[in-house]
Amino acid sequence: MKILRIIPERCTGCLRCEIACSYMQTGTFQPAKSVIRVSSFEAHTSYAPYTCTQCSEGWCMTACPVEAITLSPVGAKVVVEDRCVGCKLCTIACPYGTIFYNPDTHKAFKCNLCDGHPACAEACPTQAIEYVEAETADWLGAFAAARAQPHLATALARGEGR
Numbered sequence: 001m002k003i004l005r006i007i008p009e010r011c012t013g014c015l016r017c018e019i020a021c022s023y024m025q026t027g028t029f030q031p032a033k034s035v036i037r038v039s040s041f042e043a044h045t046s047y048a049p050y051t052c053t054q055c056s057e058g059w060c061m062t063a064c065p066v067e068a069i070t071l072s073p074v075g076a077k078v079v080v081e082d083r084c085v086g087c088k089l090c091t092i093a094c095p096y097g098t099i100f101y102n103p104d105t106h107k108a109f110k111c112n113l114c115d116g117h118p119a120c121a122e123a124c125p126t127q128a129i130e131y132v133e134a135e136t137a138d139w140l141g142a143f144a145a146a147r148a149q150p151h152l153a154t155a156l157a158r159g160e161g162r
Contacts, residue, residue, distance in 0.1 A: 001054075001075045002133050004111070004118060008048035010128035013038055017049050020123035024114050035100060035111045036120045036129075049129055051120065052077070052098040052111040060110070063093030068108070076113040084108050 015038055018031035026033045036051035054076055061069040061077055068083035069090060079090075079099075086106040090099050099110040111118075113131075121131040 005130045010126040011047040013047035016123040017120035020119035024119040059093040060090035060099050063089040074116040078112045079108045
């Protein structure tokens with residue numbers, strides 16, 4: 001299956017992925033309507049794009065009481081808009097915070113991999129987002145652990161966290 005692989009070390013924070021995504025999803029350049037977000041790690045002057053990893057667990061699908069989230073032909077978990085009742089249970093169930101609620105339509109929305117041609121990956125000038133053949137994985141875990149290590153060591157040295 002093809003997935004979006006995120007390589008945070010390559011991200012410059014240009015936000016092209018958010019702009020391209022919002023245009024593909026809504027036909028407008030409104031990054032707030034994007035389903036990919038760039039998170040800044042200000043203490044490190046670094047950035048990390050994040051979006052639905054199309055995880056194998058599929059908590060959003062499991063939580064949906066009306067089965068409005070289904071698998072697309074490209075393997076993306078997609079919200080079937082006319083079936084969605086806007087209960088927001090999927091947004092609560094997603095541990096990554098990558099399924100959103102649109103207050104204008106009263107429906108959930110999330111990454112659909114642009115039907116196999118992700119605009120975010122195509123727009124990324126540094127290839128921090130790649131659309132590759134791979135298994136789904138927790139790409140953020142190792143990155144977050146590396147970033148947290150100095151802070152954790154400092155907190156433990158101060159006696160915090162005991």
